[in-house]
Amino acid sequence: MKxxxxxxxxxxxxxxxxxxxxxxLKAHGRAVNQARVGxxxxxxxxxxxxxxxxxxxxxxxxxxxxxxxxxxxxxxVVG
Amino acid sequence: MKPVGITRFLGTNCDxxxxxxVEALGLAPKWLWFEDQFDPSDYSAVVVPGGFSHGDYLRCGxxxxxxxxxxxxxxxxxxxxxVLGICNGFQILCEARLLPxxxxxxxxxxxxxKWVTLAPAGKxxxxxxxxxxxxxxxxxxxxxxxxxxxxxxxxNDQGQIWLKYKDNPNGxxxxxxxxxxxxxxxxxxMPHPERAIHDWMGGEDGRAILGTxxx
Numbered sequence: 001m002k003x004x005x006x007x008x009x010x011x012x013x014x015x016x017x018x019x020x021x022x023x024x025l026k027a028h029g030r031a032v033n034q035a036r037v038g039x040x041x042x043x044x045x046x047x048x049x050x051x052x053x054x055x056x057x058x059x060x061x062x063x064x065x066x067x068x069x070x071x072x073x074x075x076x077v078v079g
Numbered sequence: 080m081k082p083v084g085i086t087r088f089l090g091t092n093c094d095x096x097x098x099x100x101v102e103a104l105g106l107a108p109k110w111l112w113f114e115d116q117f118d119p120s121d122y123s124a125v126v127v128p129g130g131f132s133h134g135d136y137l138r139c140g141x142x143x144x145x146x147x148x149x150x151x152x153x154x155x156x157x158x159x160x161x162v163l164g165i166c167n168g169f170q171i172l173c174e175a176r177l178l179p180x181x182x183x184x185x186x187x188x189x190x191x192x193k194w195v196t197l198a199p200a201g202k203x204x205x206x207x208x209x210x211x212x213x214x215x216x217x218x219x220x221x222x223x224x225x226x227x228x229x230x231x232x233x234x235n236d237q238g239q240i241w242l243k244y245k246d247n248p249n250g251x252x253x254x255x256x257x258x259x260x261x262x263x264x265x266x267x268x269m270p271h272p273e274r275a276i277h278d279w280m281g282g283e284d285g286r287a288i289l290g291t292x293x294x
Contacts, residue, residue, distance in 0.1 A: 013183065013225060014183075014186060014250070016183075016184040016185070016186070016188045017184070019188075020188060039137075063145075064137070064141055064142070064145055065137070067138055067141070067174070067181055069180070069181045069225065069226065069227060070181055070183060070225060
């Protein structure tokens with residue numbers, strides 16, 4: 001089963017990539033209030049049960065995929 | 080004399096500089112390969128050098144922090160051995176939770192490569208009296224120290240802030256350039272003491288830090 005892990009920088013952390021994107025959008029007449037740049041990790045885990053697959057992905061995300069000091073994460077079932 | 084262990088990950092690139100600095104101080108260096116574990120009692124200290132371990136993929140230091148050698152580095156730290164992380168080594172020790180906080184992209188978004196002036200702060204066994212501020216080179220894109228407010232207060236209260244920039248080059252919280260763990264035996268800094276060992280390198284202030292490995 002495929003589980004997506006969406007990782008975003010915490011709001012209180014200066015997101016330098018987001019700021020660079022904001023600058024480019026503004027320079028090209030497409031200004032937005034804010035842009036936040038994160039990561040998306042798609043895990044194909046050897047589970048057919050959705051709850052088990054989500055639990056495994058959560059454990060992996062907490063093990064290494066995100067750093068709670070600067071990021072948050074959400075899981076989604078891809079299929 | 081027990082050797083000083085120097086870790087090597089895929090992408091470490093300051094390993095030979097640290098090796099030569101350790102030799103220049105009259106100590107015996109020995110490599111510690113990232114896939115191997117070691118017996119901490121065989122080493123007098125461990126240095127985690129800088130570079131771009133595992134390509135800085137995911138987050139700088141995050142993948143290296145999970146390497147087998149880091150299990151042994153954690154054991155060495157728990158036993159009170161001196162463990163020093165330099166630049167990417169500092170990032171690795173933070174990701175391994177051996178040091179508090181995290182290093183993120185410089186506020187300016189630019190890679191910084193220059194000499195900086197540092198003021199020692201707090202009490203630390205990681206600095207020989209140098210008679211004033213230190214001048215050391217920095218070379219990093221992700222050296223902005225970050226921590227939450229609660230942890231930052233703890234760092235201040237417990238004297239874990241080790242080095243501060245005189246003219247903050249990267250936007251680090253409270254000008255922090257280096258921190259230690261609670262016990263003081265694990266330390267990390269973004270500047271490169273191994274690049275300031277001889278006068279011809281531009282300065283010798285790195286000896287005030289690496290020289291503490293002698294004791």
